[in-house]
Amino acid sequence: QVQLVESGGGLVQAGGSLRLSCAASGRTSSTYYMGWFRQAPGKEREFVAAITWSGGRTYYSDSVKGRFTISRDNAKNTYLQMDSLKPEDTAVYYCAETKRAVGWGLRTSYDTWGQGTQVTVSS
Numbered sequence: 001q002v003q004l005v006e007s008g009g010g011l012v013q014a015g016g017s018l019r020l021s022c023a024a025s026g027r028t029s030s031t032y033y034m035g036w037f038r039q040a041p042g043k044e045r046e047f048v049a050a051i052t053w054s055g056g057r058t059y060y061s062d063s064v065k066g067r068f069t070i071s072r073d074n075a076k077n078t079y080l081q082m083d084s085l086k087p088e089d090t091a092v093y094y095c096a097e098t099k100r101a102v103g104w105g106l107r108t109s110y111d112t113w114g115q116g117t118q119v120t121v122s123s
Helices: none
Strands: 002-007 010-013 018-026 033-039 046-052 058-060 068-072 077-082 091-098 117-122
Touching: 002 091, 018 033, 018 091, 018 117, 033 068, 033 077, 046 068, 046 077, 058 068
Parallel strands: 010 117
Antiparallel strands: 002 018, 018 077, 033 046, 033 091, 046 058, 068 077, 091 117
């Protein structure tokens, strides 16, 4: 069983930066991808970024490519550095884990989710 806890959300002005953290605990030996998703009010939860547990490969949605950076460390933490934030980035951001080697961009591929952290970008 894997547990995930996000932190680092908050209120920031457009053009600013935030760094989200996701602390994993439990049995992560079979984890293949860590992902970040977000959900704005009234919208579906959407893919933001993913990284292999080894950290060797990263993937991004077109809407955040070039502005957000996903990374990991050796202590089971996954990060999402968010720069040049826009009001449309406002959402609850979720960290997720999957043991599947495919479907890194699909919400349904992920087995475990954190509780989410709110990011609000003001114009």
